[in-house]
Every structure is written in structure tokens, then in C-alpha cells.
Amino acid sequence: MNLTLKVWRQKSANDKGAMVAYEARDISPDMSFLEMLDVVNEELTLKGEDPIAFDSDCREGICGMCGCVINGQAHGPDHGATVCQLHMRKFKDGDTITIEPWRARAFPVVRDLVVNRSALDQIVQAGGFVSVSTGSAPEANSAPVGQAVAETALDAAACIGCGACVAACPNASAMLFMSAKVMHLGVLPQGQPERYDRVSEMVETHDRLGFGSCTNIGECSAVCPAEIPMDVISFLNRDLIRSRAGRGMKRA
Amino acid sequence: MEKSEGVQWWGGRGAVQSFAAMTASITAAAGGRTSVGKKVAVAATGLIGVGFVFAHMVGNLKVFLGREPINHYGEFLRDMGEPIFPRSFVLWTLRLVLISAVVIHITLTYQLMQQSRRARPIGYEYTEPVRKNPAARTMRWGGTALLLFIVFHLADFTWGVHPDFQRGEVYHNLITGFTRVPVTVIYLAAMFALAMHLYHGTWSVTQTLGVNQARWDRTIRRGATALAVVIAGGYSIVPLAVLFRLVK
CATH class of the missing domain: 3.10.20.30 (Beta-grasp domain)
Structure with missing residues (x-):
């Protein structure tokens, strides 16, 4: 050719x-x-x-x-x-x-074609982690995870962080990437302690780094090599609303 | 404009100013938050808009019941809440809620749009979208078109720029209004824009408020399509009926 x-x-x-x-x-x-x-x-x-x-x-x-x-x-x-x-x-x-x-x-x-994607790492640093106690490994069955939950978490965890979602998004938003992390950790028992702080910190970091705002077009999901679905974004939105409502309650 | 009978609305300037202040503070509160927080406020105000266009559409269909019912309905909108509240009080409260919703909806969308503009200072030489969903990609243009239409529509049927306008004569104003073919054309085009905006808007609301899930996605999309078709269709049959002289 x-x-x-x-x-x-x-x-x-x-x-x-x-x-x-x-x-x-x-x-x-x-x-x-x-x-x-x-x-x-x-x-x-x-x-x-x-x-x-x-x-x-x-x-x-x-x-x-x-x-x-x-x-x-x-x-x-x-x-x-x-x-x-x-x-x-x-x-x-x-x-x-x-x-x-x-x-x-x-x-x-x-x-040329090489871009600096450390902004994605900064979003992960803002909240894409779980706190674990150090010491000996916990008993495997002490935190049971149902099959459906495990599958959901693994589907979201399929994200390889390539940045195609940002590149394809007409708004240059990193919502799909960020939501995949929020869902991956947010549905598992290990991710619960930081669940609502995580989403808040990550979204604030996302905005501060200069990413755009999602308009639900779905181009991200269409080009995603891991085929992360759009409903992870819905999950993030729900958690952010709960996070803000929870903070309001604490203040009251 | 004749003020003696229509707007004996009390509360005066103070109420308008406090409402404006409330709108501004809601906008600022949501505006000081994250992009997702702003989107939630855009979704919530959008839902108020959906409720309004649905109720307005149902009201319009009363034209098929004849002159008396629709004129009576128009009068009811002003009398609503009497005698607990003075005449026009409930109507003006609803109007102010609606105006605030529109202001918040547009201001926050504009801020989000600016955020997205700044997010890609250098564009692509060439793009080939995979998702070719015109409704999703024309929300901003469609929304702007709808805003212009709303101003035109208010001038025509509420403020009475209409050439043969008679205050309180809803039936007469409607029929004479739509016998002007250019107005009918603008109206139908606006209803197409409304359908597009409603389709992506209502689906988007479920996404932004976090109620969408993969297994409900198809159902929600069908629901959004049905809502858009029913509302825009319901509005459109009125001028079409006038055009084809089904109502005179």
C-alpha cells in the first residue's frame, strides 16, 4: 500500500x-x-x-x-x-x-504527537485511591463483594487512562476517565471510606486543571478502547450530588 | 399597553427586586461550585422549563374546545389562587420562577461553555464524529434559537405587537395570529428546535442528576423521544389546524 x-x-x-x-x-x-x-x-x-x-x-x-x-x-x-x-x-x-x-x-x-497527560495522574492523586491498614493481609472473606458488584467495578477499572475520551470530547472534558475511577472504587467496600470526598476532590481538580464541561454527547464512550459506558458519568454525578448534600447536612 | 385591568399586580418593585436578588444568589452559589454542580443547576432549571412547556401545550389544545373554553382558561390563569391571593399574584409568582429559571439556565450554560472553549485552545485540523447525534451537538445553538423565539413569541401574543391584538381574547388572537403564514413557519421551526432541545435535554437531565443506568438507558431515550414528540407535536397541531382551517 x-x-x-x-x-x-x-x-x-x-x-x-x-x-x-x-x-x-x-x-x-x-x-x-x-x-x-x-x-x-x-x-x-x-x-x-x-x-x-x-x-x-x-x-x-x-x-x-x-x-x-x-x-x-x-x-x-x-x-x-x-x-x-x-x-x-x-x-x-x-x-x-x-x-x-x-x-x-x-x-x-x-x-509532534506526544502530549503530556500528567493532568490525568493529578486527578487520580486527588482521590483515586483507597486507604488500607498496613500490616498483614486481611482475611479474604472479611469484605464480601457480590459478583455483580465485582463485574461493575472491573468494567470501570478497564480504563487504561489513554486520554482518548478527552481528545474526542467536543468540550475537552475528562469526565469519562474520572467517572471510571469514581465508579471503580465507589462500588467496592474498600472504596467506601473516601467515597464522597473522592468525587468532590477529583471534580474540583478536574476543573482546576482546565478540562471542559461534559454535555453528554457520548463521543468519549464511542472512541474508548476499553468501551467504558456513559453511565459511569451518571454515577459520578450522583455521588457528587450526595457529597454536596452530605456536606450541607454536616454544616447544618 | 393597557394596564388598568390586566396588571393590578401588587407587591410592586420590591418583590421583583427580591426575586432578582434570589436568582442572582442561586446563580452565584451554583457558579462558585464545580462544573458538575453547575450542570445540576442547569438540569434542575431545565426541568422547570419542561414542566412549563408541557402545561402551556396542554393549555393551547383548549383551542379545539372552542372560543369560550380557551378564553375562560386564559382568564383562569389570572384568577388562579383567588380569593386567598389577589388577582394575578399566583400567575406572576409562576412567571418570576420561570424567568429566574431561564436566567440561571442560560448564565450557567454560558459559564460552562466558556470553560469548554478554554479547554481546547488549539482545535483539530479535521474531525469525524463517531456519535452523529444532532440533538446533542446543537444544544447551544438550539437553545439560543429558542430564546430568540421566546422573545418574539412574547412580543406577538403577550405584549401585543400582533397587528390585530385584543387583550383577553385568546381565541381571536390565536386564530388571527396564525393566519399569518410567516409566523406559522417561524413557529413550526421553533417547535422543531424545541423537540431537539427537549430530547437531548431530558435524557441529559437523567444523566446529570445521576439516575441513568445502562439498563434503563434505552427506556429513558425512548421516554425523552416521546416527550419531545408529544410536546412539540401538541404545539404544532394548533397552527396547522388554523392553516388548514380546521379551527376558525
């Missing part, structure tokens, strides 16, 4: 950046999207040019490191998959493919 790539090139955080066109020749349809970029980069290196910088790690869709907007969709045209799991057979010979970094104020571009 021969393709034309239009890639966002930006030397550093302060550089203005621009879309640059490249030709990708002799690409096998069995390659992953990142392998295709590797081939292009080898050619660029041989020519003495700077290779296109992009993030990747496990290349099997579980680490959440890779991610870019391909032809206007976060992680590209394949759904429920990350860029590393996207294969070139999804494209046709002669296609022009646009490749852009995640765009959000909270995700500044480091270089």
Missing part, C-alpha cells in the same frame, strides 16, 4: 507546529498503525530528518501509552481499540491519512 500522511510536526512545547505531508510507501496491510509509522520514521532517519515522535509501549492495547487522532477520530477508525491495535487493512491504497495529537489545554504537546 502507498499512503499520504499529513502529520502534526512540532519541535517543542513552545514551537508553533504545522501539518506536514509524507509519503508512506510499500506498507503491508498486516502492519499495525504504529509499525507503519516506524517504517516512515526509518526512512526519515536515513534521509537525515527528525523522525515523527509518538508515544507507545506495550503495543498490545493494554497500557494506554499510545494515542493520536487519526482521520478525525481518537485512536482511528477502528472502535474499542488503541492505535497499536489498529491495522493498515482498515485503510485503502492511496488514502490520505491525517494524524494529530490529543488536543486539550490540559494536555500540552511535548513534541
Whole structure:
């Protein structure tokens, strides 16, 4: 396959950046999207040019490191998959493919397609944890968890923190990411002590970091490689209302 | 405008000012909070709006019962609450609640919109949405269109800019109002915008107030569709009936 790539090139955080066109020749349809970029980069290196910088790690869709907007969709045209799991057979010979970094104020571009996603870590630091007593491990059956609850928690915990939800959101909101954490911990007995403080702290941090406000469009869930459903956001909203009501009661 | 009979509303300026102050403080209280807190206030005021458009639509359908019932109903709205409260008192209280709801709804939405604008200073060269739900993506434009329509509509039927306006003659004003085809066209277009806003709005309310769950999602979406169709449809059949001379 021969393709034309239009890639966002930006030397550093302060550089203005621009879309640059490249030709990708002799690409096998069995390659992953990142392998295709590797081939292009080898050619660029041989020519003495700077290779296109992009993030990747496990290349099997579980680490959440890779991610870019391909032809206007976060992680590209394949759904429920990350860029590393996207294969070139999804494209046709002669296609022009646009490749852009995640765009959000909270995700500044480091270089080319690499963005700084530490804002997501800061949201987790604000409340995405549980307090446990140190010492010997507790008796496994001392905190029983029903099957349905365990499944719900695990579905929410499937989030790999790639940031595609923010990238795809017309409001650049991190609600789906944050809600997945709130639900994952909020339905389990271990997450109860901090449950209502967690949601409050996380939402306040989310707003302070410069993410936008959710308008329930659902684009986040549609591009999510872990297919986190929209109702996690409903769960967060409910917990925030309860949190605020609880604080009001305490003050009264 | 004739004031002698219609607005013998007491309480005067003080009541309006205290209401304005209350609206401002609710807005500020919600505004000082998180984005989710603001959204909850937008959802709650939106629900007040849903209640209003439903009641207004049911009232409009009285045109099919004839001149007397709808004129009588119009008069009832002013008499409501008598003799416990003075004439027009309950109506004006409801109006002020509604106006406050609209002000809070728009102010907070504007603040949230600004937050979202700031959240993406550099946009994409190209985007291809996966969820192509026009109702969800046109809430702001649709809402603005509805606001403009409300001003037009109030001027036409309440303030009496209407060329053949007779205060208290609801039936007459309605029929003569809708015999003007451009007005009917604007009205029907606004009802389409209302249906879109109501569909995403009511579904969104369940999401924002945290009552939505995956297993109820389809049911809630169907309910939102039904509500939007019933309300916008209920409004639309009135001018259509006038246009096709089913009511004269």
C-alpha cells in the first residue's frame, strides 16, 4: 500500500507546529498503525530528518501509552481499540491519512504527537485511591463483594487512562476517565471510606486543571478502547450530588 | 399597553427586586461550585422549563374546545389562587420562577461553555464524529434559537405587537395570529428546535442528576423521544389546524 500522511510536526512545547505531508510507501496491510509509522520514521532517519515522535509501549492495547487522532477520530477508525491495535487493512491504497495529537489545554504537546497527560495522574492523586491498614493481609472473606458488584467495578477499572475520551470530547472534558475511577472504587467496600470526598476532590481538580464541561454527547464512550459506558458519568454525578448534600447536612 | 385591568399586580418593585436578588444568589452559589454542580443547576432549571412547556401545550389544545373554553382558561390563569391571593399574584409568582429559571439556565450554560472553549485552545485540523447525534451537538445553538423565539413569541401574543391584538381574547388572537403564514413557519421551526432541545435535554437531565443506568438507558431515550414528540407535536397541531382551517 502507498499512503499520504499529513502529520502534526512540532519541535517543542513552545514551537508553533504545522501539518506536514509524507509519503508512506510499500506498507503491508498486516502492519499495525504504529509499525507503519516506524517504517516512515526509518526512512526519515536515513534521509537525515527528525523522525515523527509518538508515544507507545506495550503495543498490545493494554497500557494506554499510545494515542493520536487519526482521520478525525481518537485512536482511528477502528472502535474499542488503541492505535497499536489498529491495522493498515482498515485503510485503502492511496488514502490520505491525517494524524494529530490529543488536543486539550490540559494536555500540552511535548513534541509532534506526544502530549503530556500528567493532568490525568493529578486527578487520580486527588482521590483515586483507597486507604488500607498496613500490616498483614486481611482475611479474604472479611469484605464480601457480590459478583455483580465485582463485574461493575472491573468494567470501570478497564480504563487504561489513554486520554482518548478527552481528545474526542467536543468540550475537552475528562469526565469519562474520572467517572471510571469514581465508579471503580465507589462500588467496592474498600472504596467506601473516601467515597464522597473522592468525587468532590477529583471534580474540583478536574476543573482546576482546565478540562471542559461534559454535555453528554457520548463521543468519549464511542472512541474508548476499553468501551467504558456513559453511565459511569451518571454515577459520578450522583455521588457528587450526595457529597454536596452530605456536606450541607454536616454544616447544618 | 393597557394596564388598568390586566396588571393590578401588587407587591410592586420590591418583590421583583427580591426575586432578582434570589436568582442572582442561586446563580452565584451554583457558579462558585464545580462544573458538575453547575450542570445540576442547569438540569434542575431545565426541568422547570419542561414542566412549563408541557402545561402551556396542554393549555393551547383548549383551542379545539372552542372560543369560550380557551378564553375562560386564559382568564383562569389570572384568577388562579383567588380569593386567598389577589388577582394575578399566583400567575406572576409562576412567571418570576420561570424567568429566574431561564436566567440561571442560560448564565450557567454560558459559564460552562466558556470553560469548554478554554479547554481546547488549539482545535483539530479535521474531525469525524463517531456519535452523529444532532440533538446533542446543537444544544447551544438550539437553545439560543429558542430564546430568540421566546422573545418574539412574547412580543406577538403577550405584549401585543400582533397587528390585530385584543387583550383577553385568546381565541381571536390565536386564530388571527396564525393566519399569518410567516409566523406559522417561524413557529413550526421553533417547535422543531424545541423537540431537539427537549430530547437531548431530558435524557441529559437523567444523566446529570445521576439516575441513568445502562439498563434503563434505552427506556429513558425512548421516554425523552416521546416527550419531545408529544410536546412539540401538541404545539404544532394548533397552527396547522388554523392553516388548514380546521379551527376558525
